Amino acid sequence: MAALDAVLEPTRTTSLLRLATAGSVDDGKSTLVGRLLHDSKNVLADQLDALERLSAERGLDGADLALLTDGLRAEREQGITIDVAYRYFSTGSRSFVLADCPGHVQYTRNTVTGASTADAILVLVDARKGVLDQTRRHLAVAALLRVPHVVVVVNKVDLVDFDEGVYRRVAEEVAELAAALGIEHVRTVPTSALAGDNVVDRSDRTPWYDGPSLLELLEELPPSQTVLEEAFRFPVQQVIRPQSAAREERYREYRGYAGRVSSGVARPGTEVVVLPSGVRTRIAAVDTPDGELDAAETGRSVTLRLADEVDVTRGDVIATAADAPRPVDTAEAMLCWLAEVPLRGGQRVLLKHGSATVQAIVTQLEGRLDLDDLTLHPASAFDLNDIGRVSLRLARPLPLEDYRRSRSGGAFVLIDPVSGGTLAAGMAREPGRSGGIEWEI
Amino acid sequence: MTTTTTHAPARFDQLDYLESEAIHSIREVVGELERPVILFSGGKDSVVLLHLAAKAFWPGRVPFPVLHVDTGHNFEEVLAFRDRTVERLGVRLEVASVQDYIDDGRLVERPDGTRNPLQTQPLLDAIAEHRFDAVFGGARRDEEKARAKERVVSLRDAFGAWDPRNQRPELWSIYNPRHRPGEHVRVFPLSNWTELDVWRYIEREGIELPPLYYAHERDVFARDGMWLAVTPYSLPRPGEEVVRRRVRYRTVGDASCTGAVLSDAATTAEVIVEVASTTLTERGATRADDRLSEAAMEDRKKEGYF
Ligand SMILES: Nc1nc2c(ncn2[C@@H]2O[C@H](COP(=O)(O)OP(=O)(O)OP(=O)(O)O)[C@@H](O)[C@H]2O)c(=O)[nH]1
Ligand SMILES: [Mg+2]
Numbered sequence: 001m002a003a004l005d006a007v008l009e010p011t012r013t014t015s016l017l018r019l020a021t022a023g024s025v026d027d028g029k030s031t032l033v034g035r036l037l038h039d040s041k042n043v044l045a046d047q048l049d050a051l052e053r054l055s056a057e058r059g060l061d062g063a064d065l066a067l068l069t070d071g072l073r074a075e076r077e078q079g080i081t082i083d084v085a086y087r088y089f090s091t092g093s094r095s096f097v098l099a100d101c102p103g104h105v106q107y108t109r110n111t112v113t114g115a116s117t118a119d120a121i122l123v124l125v126d127a128r129k130g131v132l133d134q135t136r137r138h139l140a141v142a143a144l145l146r147v148p149h150v151v152v153v154v155n156k157v158d159l160v161d162f163d164e165g166v167y168r169r170v171a172e173e174v175a176e177l178a179a180a181l182g183i184e185h186v187r188t189v190p191t192s193a194l195a196g197d198n199v200v201d202r203s204d205r206t207p208w209y210d211g212p213s214l215l216e217l218l219e220e221l222p223p224s225q226t227v228l229e230e231a232f233r234f235p236v237q238q239v240i241r242p243q244s245a246a247r248e249e250r251y252r253e254y255r256g257y258a259g260r261v262s263s264g265v266a267r268p269g270t271e272v273v274v275l276p277s278g279v280r281t282r283i284a285a286v287d288t289p290d291g292e293l294d295a296a297e298t299g300r301s302v303t304l305r306l307a308d309e310v311d312v313t314r315g316d317v318i319a320t321a322a323d324a325p326r327p328v329d330t331a332e333a334m335l336c337w338l339a340e341v342p343l344r345g346g347q348r349v350l351l352k353h354g355s356a357t358v359q360a361i362v363t364q365l366e367g368r369l370d371l372d373d374l375t376l377h378p379a380s381a382f383d384l385n386d387i388g389r390v391s392l393r394l395a396r397p398l399p400l401e402d403y404r405r406s407r408s409g410g411a412f413v414l415i416d417p418v419s420g421g422t423l424a425a426g427m428a429r430e431p432g433r434s435g436g437i438e439w440e441i
Numbered sequence: 442m443t444t445t446t447t448h449a450p451a452r453f454d455q456l457d458y459l460e461s462e463a464i465h466s467i468r469e470v471v472g473e474l475e476r477p478v479i480l481f482s483g484g485k486d487s488v489v490l491l492h493l494a495a496k497a498f499w500p501g502r503v504p505f506p507v508l509h510v511d512t513g514h515n516f517e518e519v520l521a522f523r524d525r526t527v528e529r530l531g532v533r534l535e536v537a538s539v540q541d542y543i544d545d546g547r548l549v550e551r552p553d554g555t556r557n558p559l560q561t562q563p564l565l566d567a568i569a570e571h572r573f574d575a576v577f578g579g580a581r582r583d584e585e586k587a588r589a590k591e592r593v594v595s596l597r598d599a600f601g602a603w604d605p606r607n608q609r610p611e612l613w614s615i616y617n618p619r620h621r622p623g624e625h626v627r628v629f630p631l632s633n634w635t636e637l638d639v640w641r642y643i644e645r646e647g648i649e650l651p652p653l654y655y656a657h658e659r660d661v662f663a664r665d666g667m668w669l670a671v672t673p674y675s676l677p678r679p680g681e682e683v684v685r686r687r688v689r690y691r692t693v694g695d696a697s698c699t700g701a702v703l704s705d706a707a708t709t710a711e712v713i714v715e716v717a718s719t720t721l722t723e724r725g726a727t728r729a730d731d732r733l734s735e736a737a738m739e740d741r742k743k744e745g746y747f
Pocket of ligand 2: 029030031066080081100101102103
């Protein structure tokens with residue numbers, strides 16, 4: 001059945017790309033997202049009807065495409081985005097998960113949320129305004145999180161008469177900032193999200209721009225799962241020992257370690273070490289309910305059987321013996337502080353890394369990032385949305401890795417031990433690493 | 442003790458990714474909290490969710506119960522399917538009954554007869570009574586614009602309420618389900634799935650669904666631009682003509698407000714083709730309760746709804 005093959009085939013051949021928007025308030029992020037969905041024919045008839053009805057109720061001339069993602073009552077009332085909206089769409093060649101993030105400084109924690117899982121971040125800049133405070137903050141966040149692809153969208157070019165000079169100046173300004181932040185390979189596109197120029201279709205009103213439309217550019221970005229050569233890491237989530245609860249009699253004695261490959265590839269026969277204990281063994285089998293695998297790549301949830309009866313619990317990490325990280329009980333890290341209450345030196349927190357949660361103390365604030373000069377300055381506290389460097393002491397050793405080398409090995413969150421709230425996004429840093437650019441993690 | 446088949450998948454495709462992401466969130470929350478439960482209605486999303494939970498703990502059983510908030514307006518075949526499924530997987534079924542609440546006066550039937558909004562109270566009471574601290578649901582972000590704003594792990598306060606203006610950051614795939622006593626989290630492992638992903642997965646995994654998801658002949662009548670089935674809970678009003686049509690359901694909920702769509706799709710493969718070429722969203726096509734107002738879902742969710 002040809003029709004069915006055509007519909008089934010995309011999931012076998014396309015790769016998923018996760019996108020997030022960023023940039024200052026009102027630069028046109030939600031409008032751009034709406035435009036992408038609309039012009040790529042990913043808005044269905046009833047959504048379009050609802051959109052037109054809603055826009056008319058608000059006395060607008062045409063459909064306000066931002067209302068496709070600004071779905072909360074408060075967002076519609078205020079005309080701003082408050083929290084991330086996730087939208088899903090696909091084109092002939094690729095599927096996208098799109099996180100439309102807020103621009104307002106008060107909601108930066110939501111933008112960090114959207115950007116943390118992104119393969120590509122779209123940083124919008126209003127052609128009339130150029131780089132603003134929030135543009136700087138969001139680019140710094142993108143650099144810190146090491147979002148693999150950064151695309152600068154110079155938007156609202158309709159309001160500067162599609163002027164090449166203005167576009168070049170803004171593009172240059174952003175490129176300089178990105179370079180100062182250590183972001184390489186920034187791509188830039190001039191758009192009008194409102195009118196649709198260069199979003200899905202190339203515009204003939206920007207004859208001086210001969211690059212791809214934004215969507216064409218996104219379709220061509222290298223996919224996310226290309227990290228096969230990275231070292232194997234596997235945070236253990238569950239010990240599976242069914243005993244009398246086995247689904248079948250033959251599994252009564254089964255013992256396996258369930259988790260998701262966080263980097264590298266799991267293969268039977270690989271020499272591994274269990275961290276933090278340091279006990280060595282071998283992967284005996286990579287199990288799934290559908291059968292054993294010869295290889296489980298990054299991102300796959302599986303259950304490992306080990307060759308020896310070793311002591312493994314939730315929170316342990318199974319890693320290739322050859323290049324296993326050393327568990328540490330002190331660390332340096334960059335933080336995005338995301339809580340209303342300020343952080344001060346000496347604060348007690350919980351630290352979650354992979355599937356492990358340990359008690360920790362933020363022993364020292366090493367410096368806070370100044371967004372104007374992009375260097376660290378001494379600070380006695382981190383306030384909401386501050387970025388800075390800290391020293392940590394852990395109650396139990398963890399195999400923290402340098403975030404620059406391994407996103408999953410270096411990423412952690414800080415948690416309030418009383419309320420359970422998430423306080424900060426953390427990125428571990430090789431201790432004592434001296435950097436050329438001081439703020440670089 | 443060893444499994445028999447060995448296969449090396451050609452590559453890690455989109456469905457593999459979604460499956461692995463969902464299983465990861467399930468294992469993570471179950472690893473952190475004490476008393477999880479899965480909301481299970483027999484609808485396709487909850488069936489997929491339960492299937493994923495079964496895979497997450499294989500070859501063991503799902504180590505926690507499932508909860509059905511029964512509106513009392515169910516299709517018989519869905520209830521039969523529900524019972525068969527929990528039996529097969531060996532999980533315990535808890536039922537919170539909207540009918541009980543109406544019978545003893547704790548809830549009052551709405552003038553429009555719709556019972557979807559009435560589910561919130563029995564749900565929250567069941568959560569409190571069983572002290573459930575992690576409540577898994579099959580909601581997807583692509584269903585509805587308030588749901589598009591949800592975290593995978595989403596905090597509910599002591600009143601079961603969602604505060605969309607003050608959600609917890611959710612970073613990378615490090616889930617934080619911690620909370621104060623009396624609070625709980627809702628967990629949505631299918632957050633990133635679309636309707637089409639769900640159907641493709643059902644096809645790939647050979648998952649059984651209640652038969653009303655496939656085209657069948659049924660007595661229906663038109664109301665609010667939808668086809669409603671003739672059931673004891675949804676009877677035609679004067680002037681609403683009953684006709685026999687070939688239909689199927691895209692969502693399965695309260696029979697009084699869930700519409701069927703005209704369809705000839707009798708197999709999962711045919712449903713996939715149909716869904717891929719549809720011009721309406723599944724809720725737009727089939728849910729009267731979401732048409733009440735622009736923010737109907739947001740308002741219900743703030744009160745503690747699924
Ligand atoms: N002329 C013109 N106006 C635009 C363009 N893009 C967006 N706008 C308008 O700019 C205003 C803000 O647009 P939004 O899309 O809501 O901005 P945003 O970046 O999502 O704002 P936040 O999410 O609150 O940070 C709206 O009035 C849009 O219609 C454009 O390309 N040209
Ligand atoms: Mg916006």
